[in-house]
Amino acid sequence: MSPSSDNPSFVLQELNKVSFEDRPIPKIEDAHDVIVEVKFTGICGSDVHYWSHGRIGSFILKSPMVLGHESAGIIHSVGSAVKDLKEGDTVAMEPGIPCRHCTHCKSGRYNLCPEMAFAATPPFDGTLARYYRLPSDFCFKLPEGMSMEEGALVEPSAVAVHVSRQAGVSVGSSVIVFGAGPVGLLCCAVSKAFGATKIVSVDINEERLNFAHEYAATHIFRSKKESAEDSAKRLVEECGLGSGADVVIDATGAEICIQTGIWALRTGGTYCQAGMGVPDIQFPITAMCTKELNVKGSFRYGSGDYQLAVNLISNGKVKVKELISKKVAFEDAEEAFQDVKAGKGIKILIEGPAESM
Template sequence: MNTMRASVMTGVRTLQIEDRPVPTPGPHEVLVEVAAVGVCGSDVHYYREGRIGDFVVEDPMILGHELSGRIAAVGERVDPNRVGQRVAVEPQHPCRRCKQCTAGHYNLCPYMEFYATPPIDGAFCRYVTIDAEFAHPVPNSMSDEAAALLEPLSVAVTTMRKAKVAPGTSILIAGAGPIGVMCAQAARAFGAARIVVSDPLQSRRESALRFGATEVVDPFNEDVAALDPQVDAFVDASGAAPAVVSGIKAVGPAGHVVLVGMGSGDFALPIGYIQNMEIILTGVFRYTDTWPAAIHLVSSGAVDLDAMVTGRYDLEHVGEALDSDTDPASLKSIVVPK
């Protein structure tokens, strides 16, 4: 087979099915036949707005970067016995030579080529290539859909590491969308004793309780900043400025704040509180070395990704998949590129 079908974004809110050449794996790469692709908020941003910050879609591009599949072919430097192996794809290609890469922060590589980030194509198609070590083998007990969702779970794993979540700690999570719920599951798996999730929608608060939250808060009717007792860590998965400010104030002395949600570019923070409480504040930009941990969390039953899947779509209905987040009951939509 020399060509494959792909869902291509040709403009804002414009998709079309095209025949594209099947990519050829480089010497250290594998060719993956895609089995399942999760829909991410970044895909939705590109689809609806044509950009995320400085990343602008200027040419036709294939969206999708949360994926799993089966190795169909390998490059000349890759073990041929890997053909047929089920894998979850870590969708990035760092340069491996810059200061950030050699320091172990390959997610911050300035030369990064990341799936579905302009101008790199993503995975709403039949085949993709990736560096062999970024095609992570998954056990047969794991579904294709769960294997695809190891990518957003990796964001949650990185977040828990940065938030210093450990057995017995407490955490507040703002936003009960897909990443917020992933973070609630990860917090439980990391041993957090108290997991508070804030969201204005009752249906999403109820969803958070099903996936690990020990208590929920309606930020429109309760003062999140007055949370008592204060928490050890706060994670923002909403991108909403009021949620960030109130969440920071809910953190106790020497606590950790991790910003994950995409939202306003700039807004005022409670600097005096951050200084006086010695709050440690950081962000999350993708991940490094998280797939082994994520695979373990799912394989052991500590995290349930299959239960988060609320919709399935084929290539002809990618637009519907991208708009599925308008339904408050939707958590994760999956595209199956048959």
């Protein structure tokens, strides 16, 4: 890439092949648009999945695509109708633009919009570039004292907010969270902020579990090779959950975790699926029915979730700086992706392109 590049971008060309390109600088197309100069972008598991597999479900990479969707930056320019943002404001960037007209959008569940244009989901380009265009109402001004590094972690925090809302976590809840990756850890933190009094983090990685215990979980539980029913019984007993947990959140997508979660719930409890795994699994449907469980899915984030995530981070109820394992320069983006794929660290941030690029 030449030093005169205007909009350096990190592009997934095809399966396992990335490159740096100079893409056209986006222009304001609507009076409510803003152009953001991207300063920090977190690497998400979905970005790595597209890089290493070329698809997630029905979303298939068919042409080159800019990666990245967990970003924060500085407002570079604004459309004529933008009133609440100005040049120089620092913002967290919500990376999905719905149609605003369908039934889901009008009911406030715009995350289910069938026409959603979501960053770094084929065929839409992501935010790992110098400049990115968004509608102004999908940019959330960062409160004074909140860094842009924290702003980049608003996106996964909003995922955790949505999951916790779907699961009905409230004051006094007992919650089990399967998976101590970024989303699982943030679900623990958000559950704590929502008033849960017992939060159990479940994983097979001892280091991650220890971090979870220091971070937000009141209890930790290490999975073993045993049946889901036996694991659930041991989990409930060891963590003092009585007749079972009020809420189970699975952030792994692993069949054994899903099964264990269903068995570990109390009668009338709520199960929420946050992680994606293989398309089909064996599911303990009899246990679900006889315990009359509430079973829900969770997809991205909806109305109010992003702003609540900003608020929780800015007031210190959800701490995200502890999740940042390291920050790397834009030109080292591929190495950072390799580290995430290898399971190194918790959250790696890529800095926006330097002015000299």
